[in-house]
Amino acid sequence: MKRYHLYSFTLISCLCLVFSAARSQVADVDTLSLEQCIALALQQNINAQQSRLLIEQAEIDRRQAWQNQLPSLNATLGHSLSQGRRIDPTTNQYIERRFTAGNQNISSSLTLFDGLGTLRNIRQQAIALQATEMENNNVQDQVKLDVMLAYVQLLTAQDMLKQAELNAAVTEQKLNQATIQHEKGAINPGDYYDLKGQYMADQTAVNDLLISCNNSRVALANLLNLPPGSAVEIRPLGEELLADPQPADNVQLYDYAVNTLPAIRAAALRAKEASVALKVARSVYFPSLKVGAGFESNYSGNENLSYGRQMQNNLGRYLQFTLSIPLLNGLTTRNNVARAKLAVSNAEYLEENQRNALRQQTDRAIFDLALAKDSYNNLVEESASFSASYRIAEIRFEAGDIDSVPFLIAKNKMDTTNARLLISKYEWIMRQLMIDYYSGNLQF
CATH class of the missing domain: 2.20.200 (Outer membrane efflux proteins (OEP))
Structure with missing residues (x-):
C-alpha cells in the first residue's frame, strides 16, 4: 500500500513538472522577438505562401518547355x-x-x-522562373518590412500607453490630495475641478491608446496569420538600433540597392524574358x-x-x-511579333520606373533618417527642459504660489513632449532599419 502511494505521488509530481514546463514553453512562444515575428510571417503569411505557389507554377512551365522536345506517342x-x-x-x-x-x-x-522556337521557349521559361524567384524574394522583403513596421507601431503604442498610465497616476495622486483639501475648504475650488478635469482627460487618453495598442496587435497578428483570438506579446528592441553610424552616401546606397534588391533584379529579368519572347514569336516565320x-x-x-x-x-x-511553310495566315504572326515588341518596350519602361522609384526611396530614406535623428536629439533636450519646468511648477503649486492653470500647462507640456519623444525614438529606429534594408545590413 505504501509503495502504491509512493508511485502515485511520483506520477503526480512528474505530471506537474511536465505541465509547468509546457506552460513555460507556451509563454516563451507567446512573447515574440522581431526576428521570430519575421520568421513566422515568412512561413505563414498568405502573400508569402501565394508567392511560393507562383514559383511552383513557373517550374512546371519551364519543365513543360523542355519536355516539348520529346516525341509524341x-x-x-x-x-x-x-x-x-x-x-x-x-x-x-x-x-x-x-x-x-x-x-x-x-x-x-x-x-x-521549328525556327528554333522550342529552344527559345525553353530559355524564356528558364528566365521566367528566375524572375518569379526574384519576385518571391521581393514579396518576402515586403513581408519583412510590413512586420517591422507593425512591430514598431505596437511597441510605440505600448510605450505611449505606459506613459499615459503614468501621467494619469501622477494626476490621480494630485487629485487625491486636492480632494482632501477640497473637503476641508483648504483649496481653491477652481484648482480642484481643474485637476479633476485633467484626470478625466488623462483617462480618456489611456482609453484611446488602449484602442491603438489593440489595433496594432491585431494588425501584427494578421501579418503573422495567427488564429483568431491569439494574444501577441512582443519583446522590446535593443538600444543598439539607436546607434549613430556614419551617414550613408546617396549614390553608394542607390548603387548597392539597385544591384541587390530583388525587385530591380526581377524587373531586369522580365525585360530579358520579353526579349526572348520576341524571338519566339519571330520563329513562326520560318518553315x-x-x-x-x-x-x-x-x-x-x-x-x-x-x-x-x-x-x-x-x-x-x-x-x-x-x-x-507559312505563307499567309491572316497576318497573325506579324501581329504577334508586333505585340511582342510592345511587350519588350513595356518591360524596359517598367524596369526604368523601378530604378527611378528606388532612387527616390533611397534619397528619401537618407533624408528621413537624418531628420529623425535631429528631431530625437532636440526632443531629448526639450523633454529635459519641460521636466525641470514641471518640477518647479509642482513645488510652487504645492506651496500655493501658483494656481492649477500654470501647473497643468507645465504638466501638459512635459507629457506632450515625452509622448513625442517616444514616437521620435521609434521613428528613428524604423528609419535606421530602412537604411539597413537598402544597404544590405538588415540582419533578419
Missing part, C-alpha cells in the same frame, strides 16, 4: 456499328447490310525544326519540319477471321515527313 481504338450502304474497311467495297467495323492506330511524331511514324489496322465483321487475325493481316506501317 498516341494510340487510338475505335469500333462502330453500321447499317445501310457503307464501305467495308477491309475490302473497300460497298455493302448494304448491318455490320460492325473497327480500327486501331499507334502514331508518333517529332519536330525536327517547320516534322517526322511521323505509326502502325494502323482495321477490322470488319463481314470477315470470318478472328479479331486478332484481322489485325495482323490488315496491319500497315507508315513513315512521313511534313514540311509546313
Whole structure:
C-alpha cells in the first residue's frame, strides 16, 4: 500500500513538472522577438505562401518547355456499328447490310525544326522562373518590412500607453490630495475641478491608446496569420538600433540597392524574358519540319477471321515527313511579333520606373533618417527642459504660489513632449532599419 502511494505521488509530481514546463514553453512562444515575428510571417503569411505557389507554377512551365522536345506517342481504338450502304474497311467495297467495323492506330511524331522556337521557349521559361524567384524574394522583403513596421507601431503604442498610465497616476495622486483639501475648504475650488478635469482627460487618453495598442496587435497578428483570438506579446528592441553610424552616401546606397534588391533584379529579368519572347514569336516565320511514324489496322465483321487475325493481316506501317511553310495566315504572326515588341518596350519602361522609384526611396530614406535623428536629439533636450519646468511648477503649486492653470500647462507640456519623444525614438529606429534594408545590413 505504501509503495502504491509512493508511485502515485511520483506520477503526480512528474505530471506537474511536465505541465509547468509546457506552460513555460507556451509563454516563451507567446512573447515574440522581431526576428521570430519575421520568421513566422515568412512561413505563414498568405502573400508569402501565394508567392511560393507562383514559383511552383513557373517550374512546371519551364519543365513543360523542355519536355516539348520529346516525341509524341498516341494510340487510338475505335469500333462502330453500321447499317445501310457503307464501305467495308477491309475490302473497300460497298455493302448494304448491318455490320460492325473497327480500327486501331499507334502514331508518333517529332519536330525536327521549328525556327528554333522550342529552344527559345525553353530559355524564356528558364528566365521566367528566375524572375518569379526574384519576385518571391521581393514579396518576402515586403513581408519583412510590413512586420517591422507593425512591430514598431505596437511597441510605440505600448510605450505611449505606459506613459499615459503614468501621467494619469501622477494626476490621480494630485487629485487625491486636492480632494482632501477640497473637503476641508483648504483649496481653491477652481484648482480642484481643474485637476479633476485633467484626470478625466488623462483617462480618456489611456482609453484611446488602449484602442491603438489593440489595433496594432491585431494588425501584427494578421501579418503573422495567427488564429483568431491569439494574444501577441512582443519583446522590446535593443538600444543598439539607436546607434549613430556614419551617414550613408546617396549614390553608394542607390548603387548597392539597385544591384541587390530583388525587385530591380526581377524587373531586369522580365525585360530579358520579353526579349526572348520576341524571338519566339519571330520563329513562326520560318518553315517547320516534322517526322511521323505509326502502325494502323482495321477490322470488319463481314470477315470470318478472328479479331486478332484481322489485325495482323490488315496491319500497315507508315513513315512521313511534313514540311509546313507559312505563307499567309491572316497576318497573325506579324501581329504577334508586333505585340511582342510592345511587350519588350513595356518591360524596359517598367524596369526604368523601378530604378527611378528606388532612387527616390533611397534619397528619401537618407533624408528621413537624418531628420529623425535631429528631431530625437532636440526632443531629448526639450523633454529635459519641460521636466525641470514641471518640477518647479509642482513645488510652487504645492506651496500655493501658483494656481492649477500654470501647473497643468507645465504638466501638459512635459507629457506632450515625452509622448513625442517616444514616437521620435521609434521613428528613428524604423528609419535606421530602412537604411539597413537598402544597404544590405538588415540582419533578419
